[in-house]
Amino acid sequence: MADTAGAAMVEEPLDLVRLSLDERIYVKLRGDRELRGRLHAYDQHLNMVLGEVDETITIVEVSEETQSQTVRTVNRKVPMLFVRGDGVILVSPPSRSS
Secondary structure, eight states: OOOOHHHHHOSSHHHHHHTTTTSEEEEEETTTEEEEEEEEEEOTTOOEEEEEEEEEEEEEEEOTTTOOEEEEEEEEEEEEEEEOGGGEEEEEOOOOOO
16 A cells, blocks of 8 residues: 555644645635635634635526526725634535645
């Protein structure tokens, strides 16, 4: 069985998050919100402190008269943001070259 250096460092799910400290990550949240920012800190509940954050909120509006959907996105930049872990759906570390 071949042992690679990356596999040896990741033994638990939060190890993957630990390896992303001070790196840019992607976070998907409840309510159609997405964040991209630099991970400064986290805990076992996935509460996170992100810096240099780009937030994207997707809003779907349904017309009552025609039942047609309009999708729009709102973007904002935040210098520092605390993310509560219970709203986190997905955390993606930056892609690493092999």
